[in-house]
Amino acid sequence: MVREIWKRGFTAGRLKYWTPALALSVAAVALAPYAAEAVRSRSRSVAPVRHLPYPQLDWPLEITNSQYLPLAWNDVPGWNDDDQLAAYRTFRASCKPIAAKPDGAAEDKALGDSLRDPCRDARASDLADNAAAKAFFERHFEPLKISKLGDADGFVTGYYEPVIEGSRTQNEVYNVPVYRRPSNLFVRGFKQDAANLPNKGAVYRKIGRRKLVPYYDRAEIEDGAIEGRGLEIAWLRNQTDLLFAQIQGSARISLDDGSTVRINYDAYNGLPYTPVGRILIERGIIPREQMSMQRIRDWMEQNPEGANELRRMNRSYIFFREVQLSDKDEAVGAQGIPLTPGRSIAVDKSLHVYGTPFFITGELPIESEKSKSAFHRLMIAQDTGSAIVGPARADLYFGAGQEAGKVSGRLKHNIQFVMLVPKSLDPVARGRKMPLPDARPSEKIAKLFPQVPPKDPVKDAVKEQAKDQSTQQDQAKTAAASSAKDEKAPASAATTVAQNVVAAQTVPLPEARPRIESDRNIRRLRYGRRHRHRR
Numbered sequence: 103m104v105r106e107i108w109k110r111g112f113t114a115g116r117l118k119y120w121t122p123a124l125a126l127s128v129a130a131v132a133l134a135p136y137a138a139e140a141v142r143s144r145s146r147s148v149a150p151v152r153h154l155p156y157p158q159l160d161w162p163l164e165i166t167n168s169q170y171l172p173l174a175w176n177d178v179p180g181w182n183d184d185d186q187l188a189a190y191r192t193f194r195a196s197c198k199p200i201a202a203k204p205d206g207a208a209e210d211k212a213l214g215d216s217l218r219d220p221c222r223d224a225r226a227s228d229l230a231d232n233a234a235a236k237a238f239f240e241r242h243f244e245p246l247k248i249s250k251l252g253d254a255d256g257f258v259t260g261y262y263e264p265v266i267e268g269s270r271t272q273n274e275v276y277n278v279p280v281y282r283r284p285s286n287l288f289v290r291g292f293k294q295d296a297a298n299l300p301n302k303g304a305v306y307r308k309i310g311r312r313k314l315v316p317y318y319d320r321a322e323i324e325d326g327a328i329e330g331r332g333l334e335i336a337w338l339r340n341q342t343d344l345l346f347a348q349i350q351g352s353a354r355i356s357l358d359d360g361s362t363v364r365i366n367y368d369a370y371n372g373l374p375y376t377p378v379g380r381i382l383i384e385r386g387i388i389p390r391e392q393m394s395m396q397r398i399r400d401w402m403e404q405n406p407e408g409a410n411e412l413r414r415m416n417r418s419y420i421f422f423r424e425v426q427l428s429d430k431d432e433a434v435g436a437q438g439i440p441l442t443p444g445r446s447i448a449v450d451k452s453l454h455v456y457g458t459p460f461f462i463t464g465e466l467p468i469e470s471e472k473s474k475s476a477f478h479r480l481m482i483a484q485d486t487g488s489a490i491v492g493p494a495r496a497d498l499y500f501g502a503g504q505e506a507g508k509v510s511g512r513l514k515h516n517i518q519f520v521m522l523v524p525k526s527l528d529p530v531a532r533g534r535k536m537p538l539p540d541a542r543p544s545e546k547i548a549k550l551f552p553q554v555p556p557k558d559p560v561k562d563a564v565k566e567q568a569k570d571q572s573t574q575q576d577q578a579k580t581a582a583a584s585s586a587k588d589e590k591a592p593a594s595a596a597t598t599v600a601q602n603v604v605a606a607q608t609v610p611l612p613e614a615r616p617r618i619e620s621d622r623n624i625r626r627l628r629y630g631r632r633h634r635h636r637r
Contacts, residue, residue, distance in 0.1 A: 163246075163527055165212045165453055168493035170521075171247040178245050178520055179463045180478025189459065189480035190224070190235035192445040196457035196482055197221035199438055213455045216524040221457070239480070243459065243522035249494045256494025256519040258462065260510025261350050261448065261487075263433045263502035266343045268336045268355040268363070276337035278344055280355070283369045283421040284328055287317060298436075301488045302452075305372025317371040319417040335424055336363055342402045345378075345413055346395070348420035351487065352433040354502060366434055368423035375488050376416040394471070395511030418488070432501065435485030443501030448485035453493055458483045460496065464517035471512050480522075494519040 163170065175181055200221050220242040229235050249256055269276040288306045289299050306314035318327040324341065336355050338344050347353035351367040379398055382388045388397050402409035425434060432440040435448070437456040447460065460481050465474040481498065490497055498513065500506040 163212050163523065165248070165493050167251050168248055168453075169251050173245040173247055173520065175240055175245060178461060179518070180476065181245075181461065181463075183476075184461075184478050184480055185232060186235040186239060186480055187229065187232040188442075188445055189482065190229055190238060192442040192482045192484075193220075193457065193459060194224045194228075195439050195442070196437060196484055197225050200457050201225065211453065211455050213458060213524065213527065216526050217455060217457050219526060220524055239459065239522060242525060244525055245461065245520045246523050248519050248521045250492050253494070255464070255516040256462075256496070257492075258466070258496050258498055258513060258515060258517050260498045260500055260513035262500050262506035262510045263352050263354060264343075264346055264350055264507060265354045265356060265503055266338055266347060267358075268338045268343075269358045270336055270363075272334075272337045276339055276358075278338040278341055279329070279334040280336045280338060280344065280347070280365060281323070281328065281333045281421050282335055282423055284331065284333055287369060287371075287421070288314060289372075299369045301367075301370060301486065303372065305370065317373075318419075319371065319373055320419045321414040321417070323371070323419050324414070335365060335422060341413060342399060342409065345416075346399070347422075348418075351420070351485075353422075354429075362429055364425045364427040364431075364433075365422040366425050367420060367436075369421045370488065371417075371419040371421075373417040373419070375418040377489070378412050378416055381412060381415060393514070395507065433499075435499075437484045439484060441484055441499045442482070443499060443506065444479070445481055446484045446499040447481040448487045448490050448497035448499070449483040450490050450492055450495060451486040454483050456483055459522040461520040461522065462496065462498075462517055463520065464515070466515055466517065467512050468509060477517070 197217075197220075200217055203215070223242065224238070229238060267276075268280070272279075283299075284307075285294065286307045288294055288308050289296075289303070290306075292299055305317045307317045308314060336357070338347075338355070347365070353365050355363040355365065357363060379388070379393050379395075382398065382401065383390050383393060387401065402412070427434070427440075432443065435441045435446060436451065447462075449458070449460075460483060461479070462481055463478045464476075466477040467474050468477060469475050481496070483496075485497070485499065487497055496519070498510070500510045
């Protein structure tokens with residue numbers, strides 16, 4: 103019966119339908135090993151690529167060695183009590199050099215050229231009331247509390263423009279020269295007649311055409327290293343007056359003929375500034391809580407010999423240039439515009455952009471030395487100084503004259519800094535787009551799978567070899583000591599110890615067996631090449 107059904111199933115009429123199906127089945131069975139091998143080889147050759155589920159974005163604001171905290175305007179202490187109109191006028195003055203910069207000029211600081219948009223609006227409108235000025239800053243900026251990494255507050259000092267008596271000619275009363283920049287002063291990367299030289303870094307003097315050596319220090323210049331070259335702008339009474347003019351960076355010289363000479367910082371000799379007040383504190387001459395510029399001046403006048411030695415410990419020396427300003431004009435800052443008393447500050451120019459508003463809030467001894475009063479004021483960065491270093495460090499400018507000198511001389515206090523950041527760099531808005539870090543593993547998982555740095559097989563082998571050698575040496579010494587101690591011991595004991603030492607040596611592991619392709623795969627490949635074109 104089965105034979106009959108088989109015969110009926112494969113009749114000549116139906117064989118033409120079964121033949122293609124059988125051929126496809128045979129071909130699939132024959133090609134299956136090759137397809138599997140192709141899949142395996144492809145998985146071995148292509149490395150998996152991890153696609154991050156979030157975009158890689160730049161941080162909106164990066165200031166070296168600093169920490170920030172975004173604030174709301176209502177959370178800024180004293181913001182509603184300040185005169186923002188005075189700050190607006192100072193900011194508007196800073197916008198002139200900002201607008202003069204060519205478009206696309208490279209700016210490597212955190213704010214970059216983001217002040218252009220607020221300045222464009224400020225120069226287009228001249229506000230006249232405090233409410234409008236306050237609204238201007240709130241419209242264009244976001245408050246950001248800033249401080250040095252690890253510190254809660256910033257630090258401020260004060261500076262002013264001293265008024266000093268002097269003469270255009272040298273005589274018995276005025277015999278201390280005020281020098282302009284020497285022609286042999288050289289800074290790498292700058293022309294010798296460059297308008298603005300850096301106030302940090304090395305400074306050299308040329309000997310001949312190519313030889314460069316460090317420039318003279320204060321002691322050498324005071325002893326006459328550059329005298330007789332026609333570099334004198336004016337002459338002062340004593341070196342103390344000159345030192346204070348150099349510390350402040352500018353001065354008004356009231357000449358004996360009734361006229362006034364205005365001088366500003368031009369260059370320095372490349373040596374670090376050493377505060378003379380710090381030396382007096384370290385020597386116990388003036389207590390820290392009583393330190394002020396007036397106390398330093400009084401001590402120097404009472405101790406001429408000690409003042410000479412103290413002054414020379416500050417090896418830094420400042421050269422000036424004469425500026426054409428009237429008695430009504432204020433000193434010119436590093437931004438190139440006249441400073442505003444009570445509104446201009448000097449900042450670290452390696453971190454901050456000139457024209458940046460800073461709201462400084464806290465308590466300072468403005469009215470008197472013994473009592474502090476509330477200080478909430480919006481200031482504009484328009485100057486710099488070699489001693490002004492850090493993200494929340496500023497020198498407050500108080501104007502010219504004796505009273506301004508008294509106020510600035512007693513300022514050395516911690517205080518809060520709130521930097522006004524243009525809204526184009528709003529860290530809160532950009533922070534919403536920043537990717538969150540990967541979740542930290544639990545404490546239990548961290549203990550079970552500690553993060554251990556990968557081992558270096560070469561170093562491990564060297565350490566293991568040194569350890570084995572030291573072990574062998576110790577065993578040999580122990581064996582020698584025991585044999586010398588027990589002279590009656592049989593010779594077989596020494597032989598046994600030597601055998602143990604040899605047996606203790608590390609036996610090298612055999613080399614890894616090379617990977618050889620299985621014969622089955624080789625036979626498959628050969629079979630495929632041999633029968634590839636057969637029909």
